[in-house]
Amino acid sequence: MTLSKTERKIIEASIRDIKDFPKPGIVFKDITTLLNDHKAYGVLMNHLYQRYKEYNLDFIAGIDARGFIFGAALAQMLGLGFVPIRKKGKLPYTTISEKYSLEYGVDEVEVHIDAFSAVPNAKVLVIDDLIATGGTANAAATLVNQTGATCVEACFIIGLSFLDGIKKLEEKTTVYSLIEVN
Numbered sequence: 148m149t150l151s152k153t154e155r156k157i158i159e160a161s162i163r164d165i166k167d168f169p170k171p172g173i174v175f176k177d178i179t180t181l182l183n184d185h186k187a188y189g190v191l192m193n194h195l196y197q198r199y200k201e202y203n204l205d206f207i208a209g210i211d212a213r214g215f216i217f218g219a220a221l222a223q224m225l226g227l228g229f230v231p232i233r234k235k236g237k238l239p240y241t242t243i244s245e246k247y248s249l250e251y252g253v254d255e256v257e258v259h260i261d262a263f264s265a266v267p268n269a270k271v272l273v274i275d276d277l278i279a280t281g282g283t284a285n286a287a288a289t290l291v292n293q294t295g296a297t298c299v300e301a302c303f304i305i306g307l308s309f310l311d312g313i314k315k316l317e318e319k320t321t322v323y324s325l326i327e328v329n
């Protein structure tokens with residue numbers, strides 16, 4: 148199930164473009180306006196629910212920080228557990244971690260080693276608000292797979308398809324992005 152034209156229009160209209168943030172030449176896709184728009188947020192969450200109720204998922208894993216907002220709400224709607232994939236140094240229990248490249252330098256994400264252990268061979272959806280270079284999502288999918296679970300799909304509200312993040316991630320898992328920005 149994919150987004151209808153009407154659903155796409157409502158969601159797209161609720162996302163605000165901020166030019167030259169955080170630096171000149173970047174158009175920042177601001178999802179705070181989507182979250183503030185009850186109708187658009189509802190259309191989005193209902194679409195995600197309708198799509199993923201067919202997937203027989205075991206967990207939703209959200210990426211720090213904006214992926215938590217969509218991931219935790221979706222997990223609750225689907226009756227599934229939510230797992231946070233966090234930036235380094237935030238999780239209290241034993242973790243596994245994965246480094247990834249940013250435009251400048253490196254960063255690292257972590258997950259609790261037992262996050263998916265309640266279900267053997269768990270099927271996991273990774274979710275975030277946006278994919279740009281794909282470094283963050285790639286590291287998240289790698290972590291999920293390293294725990295013994297499987298990342299069956301990675302979902303993004305916005306995909307910056309002028310970068311090759313989606314293409315790279317598709318080598319590892321199925322990718323679904325609702326709004327593609329060229």
Ligand SMILES: O=P(O)(O)OC[C@H]1O[C@H](OP(=O)(O)OP(=O)(O)O)[C@H](O)[C@@H]1O
Nearest residue numbers: 211212213275277278279280281282283
């Ligand atoms: O595809 P990439 O090039 O890896 O970039 C995408 C990531 O960047 C943003 O998060 P950010 O690291 O800014 O953290 P935040 O959600 O805490 O703002 C966004 O929410 C994604 O997680």
Ligand SMILES: Nc1ncnc2[nH]cnc12
Nearest residue numbers: 173174175176177277279
């Ligand atoms: N253009 C963008 N807008 C919002 N979040 C981002 N993360 C990486 N690139 C981004």
